[in-house]
Amino acid sequence: MTSMEKVAKAPKVKEGVDQETVDAVQSVGEKYKYGFETDIEMDFAPKGLNEDIVRLISKKNEEPEWMLEWRLQAFARWQQMEEPDWAMVNYPEIDFQDIYYYARPKSMEEKPKSLDDVDPKLLATYEKLGIPLKEQMILAGVEGADQTPADGRIEGQAEGRKVAVDAVFDSVSVGTTFKEELARAGVIFCSISEAIREHPDLVRKYLGSVVPQSDNYYATLNSAVFSDGSFVYIPPGVRCPMELSTYFRINAENTGQFERTLIIADKGSYVSYLEGCTAPKRDTAQLHAAVVELVIMEDAEIKYSTVQNWFPGDEEGKGGIYNFVTKRADCRGDRAKVMWTQVETGSAVTWKYPSCILRGDDSQGEFYSIAITNNMQQADTGTKMIHLGKNTRSRIVSKGISAGRAQNTYRGLVSMHPRAKNSRNYTQCDSLLIGDKCGAHTVPYIEVRNNSSRVEHEATTSKVDDEQLFYCRSRGMNEEEALALIVNGFAKEVLQALPMEFAMEAQSLVAISLEGSVG
C-alpha cells in the first residue's frame, strides 16, 4: 500500500502507529519498491555546468533578468569554492561536468493549463508512487477520532482530509493540486518557477535571505542551477486549510536534482508541510542538492516533515542518491515556531542539517529525526539551533539506527549567544547498532555564551537488546518482526511528531529499511 492510499483507507489513529508496524512487516516484500523507472521522452540540456547552462535554465523557466543575475553571481562564487570534507562520509569524487543539470519531460514544454492537461504517463508515475494528482481522488481521506489505537481502526469517525501536492519530476514541477481552494484562503502554493514569474516581489525579498547564496558549496551550486521546487506564502493570520506537500521524483539518468523550496509564514499564520522523495534504482550514483528556506514571522508556525526515501544503492553500495541538502528556518519574529521532523531511510550518502535560527524573542525550534542506514549507506545528519533571541527554546531528539556496513553520524550545534538570555535547549541523541560491521557516531557542538541559559545534552549508544528480542520471539514473532517492533519503539518519540499518514509510511519504512540486517 502506498502513502496516499493509506491516507484514503487507513483511519487516523491517535497513538499512532501501532497497527501499521504489523502491516509493514507483513508487507515487506520488495526491498525498494519505488525503484521503477518511467519511460518518458525528455528534454535535456547538454551535460556539464557552465554559464550557458545557467542561462539556459533561467531561460527555460522564463525568468526575469534579476533572477538570472542572481544565478550567475552564485555560479561565479561556486567556482571559487571547495567541496566540504568534514562530514564522516566517503564517496568517489563527483564529476560536476558529467551531470545533466536540466531534464524536463517533453510533454511539459507547453506548460499544461491545468492538471487535466498533464501527460497521463506522468500522472501514472505519481499514481504508482501513491501520489494521486487528481484532486477528486484525494478527498476520501479518513481521520480517526479521539480513541485508542485499536479503537480507531474500527470505530473511528470518517472525516474528509485533504493534502495539496506539488509534484516535481526531475527538473520541473508537473502540477500542483488544490491551488484554487488554497487561493481562496489567500495561500499561495505553486512551483518556485511560477512564483518567480507571478510573485517576483515576494521571491526577491526572501530568496536567499535564510540560506545565503554563498552559504556552502552545495547551496551555492543550487543557487546557480536550481530548476524548480515549491513556493508557499501564508498571509497574516491564516491557518492553512490543508496540509501542503511536495513530492520529488528523480527519474532521468545522470541527472542532478536541484530543487529550491521557499516557505513564508507571515504573522500569526500556520502551515504543515510534507515532503517525500524517491528515485529509480540505478547503478550509478545521482546527485541531489536541494535548498529549503523557511521564513517565520511573529506568532507564526511551520511544521516541516520529510520522509526521505531516495534510492539507497544496492547491498554492495552501487548506485543510490547523494543527498546534500541545506535546510534552514529563520524565526524572524517573536514567538515564531518551527518544527523539523525527518525520517531518513534512503540515499547512499546523506549530508543534511535542518537548522533553526531563533532570532525572535520567545521563538521555538524543534528537530525530530530518525536516520536509518543499512548495507553501505552513510548518513551525516543533525541540526543547528542558533539561539539569538531572549527566552528561546529548542529541543533535539535524534534516533540513529545503523545496520549492515553502514555509518551513521549525528552532527549538531547548539549555540546560545550572549543576548539569548533565559534560553533553553534539551538534546537527546540515541544510537542503535545492529550487527558488528556498522558504525554510529555522535558529534555535538555546544557553545554557551550566557549564564541564564541552560543546555542539557544526553547521548547513548547501544545495541539492540537481546532480552527484548527473545521476549518478542518467545511470544511468536520472527526476528525481523521483533526487530522492526523494537526499533519502532526506540524511535517512537520521533514517529509521534510526524503527521499521521507520514507516521504510518515511516513505520513501514523502518521495517523495510532494516530488512536483511538480522540473522
Added chain:
Amino acid sequence: MLEIKDLHVKLADEDKEILKGLSLRVPSGEVHAIMGPNGSGKSTMSYVLSGKDGYEVTSGSATLDGADLLEMEPEERAAAGLFLAFQYPVEIPGVGNMTFLRTAVNSQRKLRGEEELSAAEFLKLVRTRAKSLKIDADMLKRPVNVGFSGGEKKRNEILQMAMLEPKMCILDETDSGLDVDAMKLVAEGVNALRDGKRSFLVITHYQRLLDHIKPDVVHIMADGRIIKTGGPELALEVEHNGYADLLAEVA
C-alpha cells in the same frame, strides 16, 4: 503433552552443566508444580524449553505433542503452543502493549497458517480478557512493561497467556514479588484458563501459590534433576520441613 527425557544442558560459554538428566512428563490438562532450592536449574529449564540463547543441550530431548521443541526457533515454539510467563518480564520502551499483543497473536496465527484476527475481533477479545485480570485501558496503551509495578508485569504476562491461548504454559516464579492480593488475582487468571486440555508447569518456591493454583502433581528439583515426584502433599511437606530431608534422602 510436554515430555522431557534425560535432558542435559550446559552453559554455552563455560563448562558448567546445569541440567543433569532432567526427565518430566506433563500430560494434557494437568497442572504440575516444580519446587526446588535456588540454583537447582528451574529457570534454566524454562529458558531452554522456550529457546533462549546461551545454553547448550548436550543430550536428551524435549517434545510438545511429539514435536521436537529443541529444533525450533523461539517463535516456532510459541506457535506450537508453548508459553513461558517470565520471572522478570522484559521492558520494551516505545512499543505499545496493545501493538505488541496484536503482533504476537497474528504472528502466531500466521505461522500456524490461520487467518489473522481482525482488529474488531482482537479488540473485543483483549478487552474481555484484560477486564478479568483488572488490566485497565491505560495499561494496554503504555509501552510493554515499562513503568509497570511487579504485580502489573505479572498480570500482563497472564494476559498475554490468555490472548495467545497456548497448549502448554510454564509459569516461572510468577508469584515472586507479589503480595497476597496480587497473587490471588494472577492465580484466578490462571485458573480461568484451565480447561481440561491445557497443561501448566508452575515453578515456585512457595506452597502459598499452590493454595490458589491446585497442582495435580508436584516435582522436587535439585541439582538439575527431578529427585522426587508426588501429589500436592509433597508441597506441604517442603513448606514445613524445607528441602534438607529430601536432599538427604536422595543422597
Added chain:
Amino acid sequence: MRRAQALAAKREAAAERLSRGDLPKGGAWITAARENALERLHQMGLPARRDEYWRFTRPEALIAAQAAPVPLMIDEDAPQFGELDRLKLVFVDGVLNVAQSDALAMENVEITTLEQAATQDIHWARDLFGVLESRGQAPVERPLAALNTATATQGLLIRVTGKAPRPISLTYLRADDAGDAVVHHVIRLEKGAELTLLESGPAAARLSKVIEVDVADGASFDHIRTQGRDHGRRALTHLFARIGAEASFKSFSLTVNGALTRNEYVITLEGDDSHATVSGAVAGDGNDGAFHQDDTVFITHAGERCESRQVFKKVLRNGATGVFQGKILVRQSAQKTDGYQISQALLLDEDSQFLAKPELEIYADDVACSHGATVGAIDEDALFYMVSRGVPRRQAQDMLVLAFLSEALDEIDNEAIRDDIQTRLELWVERHSA
C-alpha cells in the same frame, strides 16, 4: 585549492619555527627521535585558527616564537602536597634543581634525567620517547607535541618495576618573569607495577609539557596534578598513554587560574579488561587577567571489556572560558566496551562561556556508551532554600560551587590527596567569593 593553501601556510610556519640546525645535540637514539619529530612537525605544519581541533582555543600564544613575559606571583598558600610523604623533585623554570630535590632513587623505581640519557647512544626510553606521541598523531594531529619532542632537553625518564613505595611529586617553580619551559617525561610501568605521580606549580610563563606513559599488563598508574595559580601563565600539556591488559590508568587535574591552559589526553586502551579515567575540576575567574581552560580528550578502545570515564566540571566567572573536547573511539575489536563521559559547566555570571564538543565514534556493536553535557547558572531554588534556612547567600553560593566540583574530586581515590586538592579549591572559592 584553499585547503591546499592553508596546509602550505601551516607547513611554512613550522619550517620557520624550527629547522634541523635548531635541534639540540645528543646521542644517537635521541637524535633520531628528534629528527623524526621534526619531520612530523614539518609534515603537519603548525596549528592554525581554522583547524577544527583549535575551534575553541586560539593557538597563537602557544605557537609564538617567544613567550610573553608574565609577572611572578607570590603564592602564599601552603605548598601543594606539602603534607604528603613523597619523593620530591623540583624543577625551576623547567630545569631540574638537584639542590632542592630528593635523590633520584626509590625502591622499584629507576629515574634518570632526559639530559643525562640524551648523552648516551642507547637508552630504554628509545622505545617510548616520541613513539607514543607519534602514534597519537592520528586521527587528529597534535603538531605542538611533536615540536616538544623535537626540542625538549629537560624531563625525567622513570621506569617502575614494582610497587613504588611513595608517590613521586614534581614541583614546577618559576624564578623568572619571562621564558619557556619545555619538559618531556617518559614513564614506563612494567607488568604489575604501581606508581602515583603528583605534579604542581606554574613551571614558567609558558609551559609545553609532554608525558608519555606506558602502562604494562596488570600495572596501575595514578596521576594527580594542579596547575599553578600564576594569573598570566600559559600551558599546553599532552599526556599520551598506552594501556595494556588488566591495567589501570587514572589522571586528575585541577586548574585554578592561568590565562591559557590546554590539556590534551591521548589514551589508548590496547589490552582487554582495563580501566581509564580522566577527570578535572576547573575554577576560573576572568578578572585575574584572563582565563581560558581547555580539556581535550581522546580515548581509544581497542581491547575488549574495557571501561573508560571522563568527568569534567568547570566553574567560570567574569569572562572566563571553559572548553571541553572529549571523544570516545570504540574500534570494531573493542566489544563490551563501557564508555562514559560527562562535562558540566557552572556559569556564575553573564560574561563567562562554555564550549564543548563531546563525541562518540563507535564501530563495535556490543557497547554501552553515553555522554552528557550540561551548562547553566547556579540553581536558584537550591540557593533560596539554603538562604531561607539562614545561610548567607554568599556562603550558600560557595557551598554550591564546591558541591558542583566535588563530583570531579570524587574521582581521586587517595583521601589525603583529595583533601589536599579540596583545600586548594576552598581557598580559591574564598578568594573569589562574590
